[in-house]
Each structure stands twice: as structure tokens, then as C-alpha cells.
Amino acid sequence: MNPPPEDAGPMGPCLHCQVRHLAVCSVLSREEMRALDSAAALQVLAPGAVLVRQGEPRRHVYTVTRGALRLVRLSADGRRQVAGFALPGDFVGLSGAELNQHDIEALGETELCRFGVDAMQRLGTQYPHLQGKLLERACTELDSAHERMMALARMNPTERLADFLLTLAERQARAGIAGPSIDLPMPRADIADHLGLTVETVSRCLTALRNRGLIALPGTYRVDILDLRGLETLKAA
Amino acid sequence: MNPPPEDAGPMGPCLHCQVRHLAVCSVLSREEMRALDSAAALQVLAPGAVLVRQGEPRRHVYTVTRGALRLVRLSADGRRQVAGFALPGDFVGLSGAELNQHDIEALGETELCRFGVDAMQRLGTQYPHLQGKLLERACTELDSAHERMMALARMNPTERLADFLLTLAERQARAGIAGPSIDLPMPRADIADHLGLTVETVSRCLTALRNRGLIALPGTYRVDILDLRGLETLKAA
DNA sequence: CGAGCCATTGACCTAAGTCAAAATAAGTGG
DNA sequence: CCACTTATTTTGACTTAGGTCAATGGCTCG
Known part of the structure; x- marks a missing residue:
């Protein structure tokens, strides 16, 4: 009936996009992988390309395999909020709504794996394990959303930035790109709109962190973490 | 194999707690309901009682049937964030973590339905539809979390409060308690910690809304919406 | 080489936080 | 049931963190 756990082996990479689907440490059976693959389509985006538009009907979900995406919400009066960034290995599109809640845009050249929502739903009922x-x-997403709410509600700009950098570092580490040097695929404005700040404040806080010897800024889109412990203390304090 | 949709009737109330499980408009089969019921246990909390403690192992999930809960996160240095409130009909406990991420406390006398997480998981694989x-x-929770992040990141206190009141009104309406009079089961401090504000600011903004004729405040724990349209404009603007 | 974009820095201002006190509301015990 | 105590809310005066506006500097790309 349902594929018993014994049947499940370590999940292989998707035939199309060469990435481990849904979760790095996830475990799917061979049959489940085959079913997933058959519903997948590869897609490549140029830098700045718009993948989906806020308000349009929600047709697909995605797995990012290269590059990065930003999820942007624009309010009527032009206020901008970056709900999140999707890095390689991330799954995009979990939503209960009929319509897309965000614009999704490519930050650099970005490669992803596309699934139809209906196909996904069909697979879901077919393979309960999936x-x-x-x-x-x-649920994990929900947890991290709560984490981010705490940051937005109760941390000052410097703390938010420290938290953001540490989160990015951890995600890149989990994606296999280890090391204390973080790649920022997004401009300052996106960081600001993600953390509920202004560009100026982000810039000021970055230099503040540098002056305190916690980070180095070898380039606009790169941050080296010099004092991990220090950053963590900051964020928790 | 899987109960086909044709088999499903409108979901009846839980045998134990007399509430429609998981979602008001959800549809479960008779067998699924029976299975859910068999795993459920009733529980009643006195006002202020602590249901679960942040950091303890996560053993149960809950459905609120009467009263209200608050989900509180306390950081090391004492900063407090109310992640959310659970009202009758709400489902509490969706999380990917091993440990509880929040304290959960009763706001008044509160009644709920308890399920073991392992039982829930077992039921999940057994009944894919469930x-x-x-x-x-x-996914719905995730959407509303994103909504709240937008509020925290980009709205001013008055707008956040308007948004909060409208959300509460809508939730109470969906729970069957219609009317423009909202019951606030929580003290001002909880509202403040939910919206990332101080008690003083919440108080000031409430009186501001009253002075602008948008709401009335017949009692500390009651708000009448006088100008729904006006509030909505505020929140969207 | 020049134009345009983005990041950084500085000066200033305002919205919301802090501190303090008064007014209500909610308990408590006689 | 009422007086008294304690907690919560509201209001006011003041302070400051971070936003706004404006100018400068540094890349990137045609």
C-alpha cells in the first residue's frame, strides 16, 4: 500500500536538475523519486528575470538548483517587503492561497526545477511519505518564519543584521559552501526590505560591525565572518 | 486504498470536544473522524495556566475549543514576543522542531483537545487525505505569518493595530461570533508584544483610533468597530 | 571614457520608546 | 458587600534610535 520505510533508500539527485529534492537530508523511495522526476521541468532565469507575479494564479512550485531568488511583496502604496530569499536546495511555493502572494525574481542567473501544483498534489496523495x-x-518554514518575526519585532538593526548574516552563513554551509566567507547575492535594498530597515541603516550597521571587528567587507557582495561567537552573542543579547 | 473524495462527507464535530477539527470548512471521511477522535483527549486550563513550556520536548498538538491561548517566546535577555493567539477552532502545535518553540499559556478558562504527535503522525501516513x-x-499558517512579517516590517503602530483588530474580527466572524464588537481576550501587554510595540504605544494608538471615530472602547477587553472601511483603508495605505 | 547605478557617509528630524505619575479596573479579605 | 490593595491602563513629558534628505564616492557596463 504505502511504501514502507524499509523500501526507502537515500534520496538520489533529481534526474533533471541534479539536486536533492525538498530537503537535503530527506529520504524518498526510488519510486517516489521517479514520480517526482517525471513531473519536473528544468528552467533557467536571466538575472533580474521575473518568475512569477504577485496576484497571478499559482501554477507551480520550484526547487532552486543554482543562483538565488527573492520573494517580494509590494503594497498598494509602494511599500516593499522581501519575504525571503531562496538559495540552492530551497523549495519555493508552499502556500494555501489560490494566487501568488509574492513576486518572485531571479537575483543572478538562476536555475530551477519546476513542478505543477496539481501534479504535486496528485503525487502527494499517491505517496503519503512524500x-x-x-x-x-x-513546518520548518513556519518555525523560521516565527524566528524572523521575533527578529523584526524585538531586535535592533544591528542585531537583525547579525542574525541575517548568521542565517545566511548557516544556509550556505548546509548547501556545502562552507567557510566563513558569505556570498550576498542581493543588493543592500533587498536586505533592508527583508529586515524592515532602510538602505542607509543597513550600510551604517555593516560598517559598525566591521569597525567592531566582527566582520570584514572584502567586496560589496561578500562578507567575511571574523568573530562568529561575537555575532552570536549580539543576536542573542 | 486512500478514501476517495466521494467517500467523504461534511466533517462532523469531534466526539470529545464538540468542535470541527483542523479547519472549519475541512472535509474528512467518517473513518478519518473516528480515527482522530480515538486519539483525542479533552483538557481544561485555568486562566493563566501554562500548557507547555518553551524548550520542553514537543509531545502534543491541540485544537482550541473554548477560551484562548497565547504563544510566547522569551529571549535570554528578557525580551518578549507573542508569536500568536489561538482562538476556538484554531490548531496549535505545527512545528518541525523537537522542542517547543514557545510557552503556551491560557488567557482565560480554556478548553482544548489534545493529540499525541506520534499518534498524529501515524494517522497522517494512514490517512493521506488527513x-x-x-x-x-x-500553508495557510505560513501565508498569514508572511502577512504578519509585512505588518511588523513596514507598518506604523496605528496601522498594525488596525490590521490586528481586523484580523481578530475576521477570525471571530469565522468562528460564528459575528458582529462589529470584538472581544479581546488578552491584556494590552500581549498585544504590544505581538505587534512589536510597547504597552504605552498600544494604548495611545487605541485612543487615537477612537478619537478618529473608527472604533469605540466600551470596556478594556472590548472593541467595537465603527468604521470598517476606514480601518481597512488605514491598514492598506 | 563617461554615464548611471549602487553603496556609503553626514546632518537633521520625527516617531516611538522610556520614565514617571495619575486614573481605572480587578482582586482579596474582613 | 464594602474597603483596601494590587495590577493594569491611560496620559504626559522627555529622549533617542533610526528614518529622511542630500551629497559624495566607487563600480560596472556600454
Whole structure:
């Protein structure tokens, strides 16, 4: 009936996009992988390209395999909020709504794996184990959303930035790009709109962190973490 | 195999707690309901009682049937964030973590329905349709978390308060308690910690809204919406 | 080489936080 | 049931963190 856990092996890479689907440490059976693959389509975006537009009907979900995406929400009066960034290995599109809640835009040249929502849903009911993984993923997202709410509600700009940098570093580490040097695929404005700040404040706080010897800024789009412990203390304090 | 949709009737109330599980408009089969019920236990909390403590192992999930809960996160240095409130009909406990991420406390006398997480997981794999509902619920939560992040990041205190009141009104309406009079089951401090403000600011903004004729404040724990349209304009602007 | 974009820095200002006190509301015990 | 105590809310005066506006500097790309 349901594929028993014994049947499940370590998940292989997707035939199309060469990335481990849904979660790095996830476990899917061979059959589940095959089913997933058959529903997948490869897609490549040029820098700045718009993948989906806020308000349009939601047709696909995605797995990022290269590059990065930003999820942007624009309010009627022009206020901008970057809900999040999707890096390689991330799953994009979990939503209960009929319409897209965000613009999704490519930050650099970006490669992704596309699934139709209906196909996904069909696969979900067909392979309960897969749906379980999806649920797990949704719950993890929910946890990190709560984390981010705490940051937005109760941390000052410097703390938010420290938190943001540490989160990025951890995500890049998990994606296999280890090392204390973080790649920022987004401009300052996106960081600002993600953290509920202004560009000026982001800039000021970055230099403040540098002056305190916690980070180095070898280039606009690169941050070296010099004092991990110090950053963590800051964020927690 | 999986109960086909044709098999599903409108979801009845839980045998134990007399509330429609998981979602008001959800649809479960008779068998699924029976399975859910068998895993459920009733629980009543006195005002202020602590249901779960941040950091303890996560053992249960809950459905609120009467009263209200608050989900509180306390950081090391004492900063407090109310991640959310659970009202009758709400589902509490969707998380990917091993440990509880929040304190959960009763706001008044509160009644709820308890499920073991392992039982829930077992039911999930057994009844894919049920798990689908859970996933749906998680996605909806995720959407509203994003909504709240927008509020925290980009709205001023008055707008946040308007948004909060409208959300509460809508939730109470969906729970069957219609009317323009909102019941606030929580003290000002909780509202403040939910919206990333101080008690003083919440108080000031409430009186400001009253002075502008948008709301009335017949009692500390009651708000009448006088100008729905006006509030909505405020929040969107 | 020049134009345009983005990041940084500085000067200034305002919205919201802090501190303090008064006014209500909610408990408590006689 | 009422007086008294304690907690919560509201209001006011003041302070400051971070936003706004404006100018400068540094890349990138045609």
C-alpha cells in the first residue's frame, strides 16, 4: 500500500536538475523519486528575470538548483517587503492561497526545477511519505518564519543584521559552501526590505560591525565572518 | 486504498470536544473522524495556566475549543514576543522542531483537545487525505505569518493595530461570533508584544483610533468597530 | 571614457520608546 | 458587600534610535 520505510533508500539527485529534492537530508523511495522526476521541468532565469507575479494564479512550485531568488511583496502604496530569499536546495511555493502572494525574481542567473501544483498534489496523495516530507518542510518554514518575526519585532538593526548574516552563513554551509566567507547575492535594498530597515541603516550597521571587528567587507557582495561567537552573542543579547 | 473524495462527507464535530477539527470548512471521511477522535483527549486550563513550556520536548498538538491561548517566546535577555493567539477552532502545535518553540499559556478558562504527535503522525501516513489537510493548514499558517512579517516590517503602530483588530474580527466572524464588537481576550501587554510595540504605544494608538471615530472602547477587553472601511483603508495605505 | 547605478557617509528630524505619575479596573479579605 | 490593595491602563513629558534628505564616492557596463 504505502511504501514502507524499509523500501526507502537515500534520496538520489533529481534526474533533471541534479539536486536533492525538498530537503537535503530527506529520504524518498526510488519510486517516489521517479514520480517526482517525471513531473519536473528544468528552467533557467536571466538575472533580474521575473518568475512569477504577485496576484497571478499559482501554477507551480520550484526547487532552486543554482543562483538565488527573492520573494517580494509590494503594497498598494509602494511599500516593499522581501519575504525571503531562496538559495540552492530551497523549495519555493508552499502556500494555501489560490494566487501568488509574492513576486518572485531571479537575483543572478538562476536555475530551477519546476513542478505543477496539481501534479504535486496528485503525487502527494499517491505517496503519503512524500506528502509527509512536504508537511515537515512546511513546518520548518513556519518555525523560521516565527524566528524572523521575533527578529523584526524585538531586535535592533544591528542585531537583525547579525542574525541575517548568521542565517545566511548557516544556509550556505548546509548547501556545502562552507567557510566563513558569505556570498550576498542581493543588493543592500533587498536586505533592508527583508529586515524592515532602510538602505542607509543597513550600510551604517555593516560598517559598525566591521569597525567592531566582527566582520570584514572584502567586496560589496561578500562578507567575511571574523568573530562568529561575537555575532552570536549580539543576536542573542 | 486512500478514501476517495466521494467517500467523504461534511466533517462532523469531534466526539470529545464538540468542535470541527483542523479547519472549519475541512472535509474528512467518517473513518478519518473516528480515527482522530480515538486519539483525542479533552483538557481544561485555568486562566493563566501554562500548557507547555518553551524548550520542553514537543509531545502534543491541540485544537482550541473554548477560551484562548497565547504563544510566547522569551529571549535570554528578557525580551518578549507573542508569536500568536489561538482562538476556538484554531490548531496549535505545527512545528518541525523537537522542542517547543514557545510557552503556551491560557488567557482565560480554556478548553482544548489534545493529540499525541506520534499518534498524529501515524494517522497522517494512514490517512493521506488527513495529512493533506494538515499540509493545507500549515500553508495557510505560513501565508498569514508572511502577512504578519509585512505588518511588523513596514507598518506604523496605528496601522498594525488596525490590521490586528481586523484580523481578530475576521477570525471571530469565522468562528460564528459575528458582529462589529470584538472581544479581546488578552491584556494590552500581549498585544504590544505581538505587534512589536510597547504597552504605552498600544494604548495611545487605541485612543487615537477612537478619537478618529473608527472604533469605540466600551470596556478594556472590548472593541467595537465603527468604521470598517476606514480601518481597512488605514491598514492598506 | 563617461554615464548611471549602487553603496556609503553626514546632518537633521520625527516617531516611538522610556520614565514617571495619575486614573481605572480587578482582586482579596474582613 | 464594602474597603483596601494590587495590577493594569491611560496620559504626559522627555529622549533617542533610526528614518529622511542630500551629497559624495566607487563600480560596472556600454
